[in-house]
Amino acid sequence: MILQGKRAVVTGSNSGIGLGIAEELAKAGAEVIINSFTDRPEDHALAADLAARHGVAVRYIAADMSDGAACRALIEQAGGCDILVNNAGIQHVAPIDEFPVDAWNRIIAINLNSAFHTTAAALPGMRAKGWGRIVNVASAHGLTASPFKSAYVAAKHGVVGLSKTTALETAGQGITCNAVCPGYVLTPLVEAQIPDQMKVHNMDRETVIREVMLQRQPSRQFATTEQMGGTVVFLCSPHADQITGTAISVDGGWTAL
Incomplete structure (x- = not known):
């Protein structure tokens, strides 16, 4: 229970990688806030199930990660956080000259802008406590590129850059910020x-x-969602106190090519 007493917010976490991360954080003793843009009974039931299985407090808070004000409100409604995992993301595939402008704007908003807004909202509380962990879920596409994924690749490269800047601005303050770059999960x-x-x-x-x-x-x-969650828990542990501003690949060797 190395994260007992810590509150974690995980965006985009009612399924997939985000849910896997939330699961491992709860196993490690953290209070967890899971999130998506829906507000259904099954979302709240998912939080109750995590809480019952791991003996920690888990809440579901709906927030649209394409809306900067909603991103900041999520952190406020959570009561601040010790651990912030920016995981929310979407994808669209098309050639640049045919890429729908609305799709481009939405991908940049959800995959990149949301991480800026939640980080900006969370940092004052982390600084006040002298401790914080920010983990941004980027992608192998944050380090390399593929055709027809211009918005996603641009956003994920931006997430890696944002992680480095956040790390430099918080160095020596008990706060770390890293990017995790999964391949196919x-x-x-x-x-x-x-x-x-x-x-x-x-x-x-x-x-x-x-x-x-x-x-x-x-x-x-x-890769598995459990492995993604385990990587995040490690980055939140004392073993990773001096790991900051780093992009950690969990991609089976993809970016080694």
Whole structure:
């Protein structure tokens, strides 16, 4: 329970990587606020389930991460936080000259601007306590690029840069900020894509995973949401007190190429 007594806010965390991170933070004893833009009974039930299974306080707070004021209000409604995990993100694929302007603006808002707003709102409280951990979930695409993903790549490169700047501005204040850069992670969203890819390529499950979906990931293995959560918990632990301004790849060797 190395994070007992700490309050963590994880954006975009009612499924996938964000939920995996919330799960591991709760296991480590942190009070956790999970978030998405919906406000359904099942969102609050998810928080209650996490709380019951790990014996910690867990709340769900709805907030639209495309809205800067809502991002800042999330931190206020949470009562501040010791740990901030900026995970919310969306994707759209299109050539630059055909990329919808609305899609570009929304991706930049949710993937990059939200991290700026939540960080700005959380830092005063962290400074007052003399302790804080900010972990920004970037991507392998924060370190390298792919065609047709201009907005996502630009946003994730921005997240890595924001993490470095935050680290420099908080150095020596008991606060660290790092970016985690996952490659392909086996989430329910990715899992749902596998049957379609099997049909399109006329391949069995293992072959389509290895040769199509993980073609750029040398390990030919998905990272897991548990591994993502474990990496975040490590960055919040005393072992990582001197790790700040760093981009940590969890990508099976993708960015080593």
